[in-house]
Amino acid sequence: MMEIIVIGTGNLGFHLCKAIENQKVVKNSAFAKAKNNNVKNSLKLVGYYNNSARVMTDLKAPLLDSIHNLPQADLVIIATPDDDIAQVSAALKTRAIVAHTSGSVSIEAVAHHKNHGVFYIPQSFSKTREMDFSTLPICLEFNNVTAQKVLEDLGNTLSRKLTHLNSEQRGRLHIAAVYMNNFVNHCYTKADQILNDAQVDASLLYPLMNETLAKAQDLSPLQAQTGPARRNDEQTIARHLKSLKSNDRAMYEAITQSIKNTYGN
Amino acid sequence: MMEIIVIGTGNLGFHLCKAIENQKVVKNSAFAKAKNNNVKNSLKLVGYYNNSARVMTDLKAPLLDSIHNLPQADLVIIATPDDDIAQVSAALKTRAIVAHTSGSVSIEAVAHHKNHGVFYIPQSFSKTREMDFSTLPICLEFNNVTAQKVLEDLGNTLSRKLTHLNSEQRGRLHIAAVYMNNFVNHCYTKADQILNDAQVDASLLYPLMNETLAKAQDLSPLQAQTGPARRNDEQTIARHLKSLKSNDRAMYEAITQSIKNTYGN
Numbered sequence: 001m002m003e004i005i006v007i008g009t010g011n012l013g014f015h016l017c018k019a020i021e022n023q024k025v026v027k028n029s030a031f032a033k034a035k036n037n038n039v040k041n042s043l044k045l046v047g048y049y050n051n052s053a054r055v056m057t058d059l060k061a062p063l064l065d066s067i068h069n070l071p072q073a074d075l076v077i078i079a080t081p082d083d084d085i086a087q088v089s090a091a092l093k094t095r096a097i098v099a100h101t102s103g104s105v106s107i108e109a110v111a112h113h114k115n116h117g118v119f120y121i122p123q124s125f126s127k128t129r130e131m132d133f134s135t136l137p138i139c140l141e142f143n144n145v146t147a148q149k150v151l152e153d154l155g156n157t158l159s160r161k162l163t164h165l166n167s168e169q170r171g172r173l174h175i176a177a178v179y180m181n182n183f184v185n186h187c188y189t190k191a192d193q194i195l196n197d198a199q200v201d202a203s204l205l206y207p208l209m210n211e212t213l214a215k216a217q218d219l220s221p222l223q224a225q226t227g228p229a230r231r232n233d234e235q236t237i238a239r240h241l242k243s244l245k246s247n248d249r250a251m252y253e254a255i256t257q258s259i260k261n262t263y264g265n
Numbered sequence: 266m267m268e269i270i271v272i273g274t275g276n277l278g279f280h281l282c283k284a285i286e287n288q289k290v291v292k293n294s295a296f297a298k299a300k301n302n303n304v305k306n307s308l309k310l311v312g313y314y315n316n317s318a319r320v321m322t323d324l325k326a327p328l329l330d331s332i333h334n335l336p337q338a339d340l341v342i343i344a345t346p347d348d349d350i351a352q353v354s355a356a357l358k359t360r361a362i363v364a365h366t367s368g369s370v371s372i373e374a375v376a377h378h379k380n381h382g383v384f385y386i387p388q389s390f391s392k393t394r395e396m397d398f399s400t401l402p403i404c405l406e407f408n409n410v411t412a413q414k415v416l417e418d419l420g421n422t423l424s425r426k427l428t429h430l431n432s433e434q435r436g437r438l439h440i441a442a443v444y445m446n447n448f449v450n451h452c453y454t455k456a457d458q459i460l461n462d463a464q465v466d467a468s469l470l471y472p473l474m475n476e477t478l479a480k481a482q483d484l485s486p487l488q489a490q491t492g493p494a495r496r497n498d499e500q501t502i503a504r505h506l507k508s509l510k511s512n513d514r515a516m517y518e519a520i521t522q523s524i525k526n527t528y529g530n
Contacts, residue, residue: 180477199434201428215450
């Protein structure tokens with residue numbers, strides 16, 4: 001039985017707690033059985049901490065009242081905002097393995113603990129959306145085999161997609177995720193605004209949105225690129241710029257220029 | 266029987282020709298039967314024209330040797346590049362209804378013909394990828410009921426998602442499609458390049474890519490936005506900018522600024 005404490009119950013921490021508890025519930029499923037052949041531990045959420053002292057009714061584990069006085073556990077997962085990780089880590093008096101969950105923070109932030117690591121899931125979590133952990137990539141880093149063993153056991157119990165990344169690679173992955181998620185989503189937002197202003201139903205573009213993604217995964221986005229910037233169609237670009245709101249032009253121009261640079265236009 | 270000629274066999278023209286011919290082949294399917302109750306015409310591709318005089322082996326219909334001397338038809342669809350539409354339209358000596366397929370060109374480009382219109386499909390076509398027309402939105406514009414009847418019959422035969430947009434709305438939809446397809450795909454490309462440079466498997470981000478799209482359609486992209494720009498995390502933004510290649514910074518900064526503007530940061 002692996003005993004786990006989660007510090008921070010934002011979107012990721014909350015889903016992580018739920019996944020750890022649900023793993024126990026589903027341990028008679030074929031998937032969990034197969035997993036249990038590979039991992040020695042089943043999982044137990046010993047407790048969680050959030051700084052709003054808010055009891056999570058979805059969880060059976062107790063809310064802990066302080067991070068300075070943690071109960072016994074094998075693993076403490078720090079799922080706080082990036083800027084709080086080093087401070088929380090420094091405050092923890094524990095002999096457990098300590099891991100943080102951030103894409104952009106180095107493993108050094110928890111290096112104060114003898115056995116430490118990183119348990120990073122490159123996904124965007126929301127409390128209102130269910131998440132199937134078994135299909136999620138989990139990127140591990142660790143300072144020794146003790147931390148490796150525990151983090152791999154946890155990772156293999158939750159997911160089929162475990163990988164090892166060092167802090168440098170994880171940082172690059174995190175920047176890539178900003179493009180793939182934050183920037184892509186903002187392009188969706190701009191498209192939505194344009195359609196709303198023109199009183200056109202935004203769902204008209206859902207098939208294009210779906211095909212854009214499918215084609216990028218099927219061909220590669222570099223090959224899949226089309227549009228006025230790709231074919232250097234200055235007339236259309238000028239017409240678009242003219243019809244955009246003035247504070248939308250800088251972003252349109254910058255992406256257009258980057259496409260031109262990419263294809264040597 | 267509706268007789269159709271398609272001028273231009275690029276990605277869209279090619280798929281349109283195939284969809285028109287396949288409609289005949291699948292007319293015994295439940296879907297086509299249900300459709301045939303709603304529309305009076307089955308479809309026949311009388312011929313197609315491309316300026317490379319290249320015979321399309323996927324098509325049964327003949328390659329036409331000139332646009333100046335078209336055979337009899339009910340509808341001529343101009344699926345050429347945008348800049349060629351007006352010139353091709355002017356060259357056509359036909360009593361058929363003439364429609365173009367462009368998102369960004371006004372209906373005026375074919376107004377020389379007595380009955381005319383627009384048959385616009387906001388989708389990104391590739392010759393190597395199959396396309397299920399039945400799920401695609403088709404946006405119609407027409408100058409009279411004669412053109413309306415024929416374009417609606419064709420649209421209803423191919424798809425379940427017909428809508429009417431005027432030239433102004435279609436132009437806005439086309440700009441939105443640039444964001445939704447061209448710009449999103451370029452963000453995918455940048456993410457891919459960053460991962461390739463760091464020797465990290467790009468498919469690690471596919472679950473995030475899929476969730477980003479699903480969440481935008483489920484919540485709305487405006488609500489789904491996360492990331493350093495959304496939460497005004499200047500430290501992370503500065504670290505990202507520092508680690509980007511110099512000619513990637515302008516685009517990163519412009520999108521970041523646009524996100525800040527959108528959320529009043």
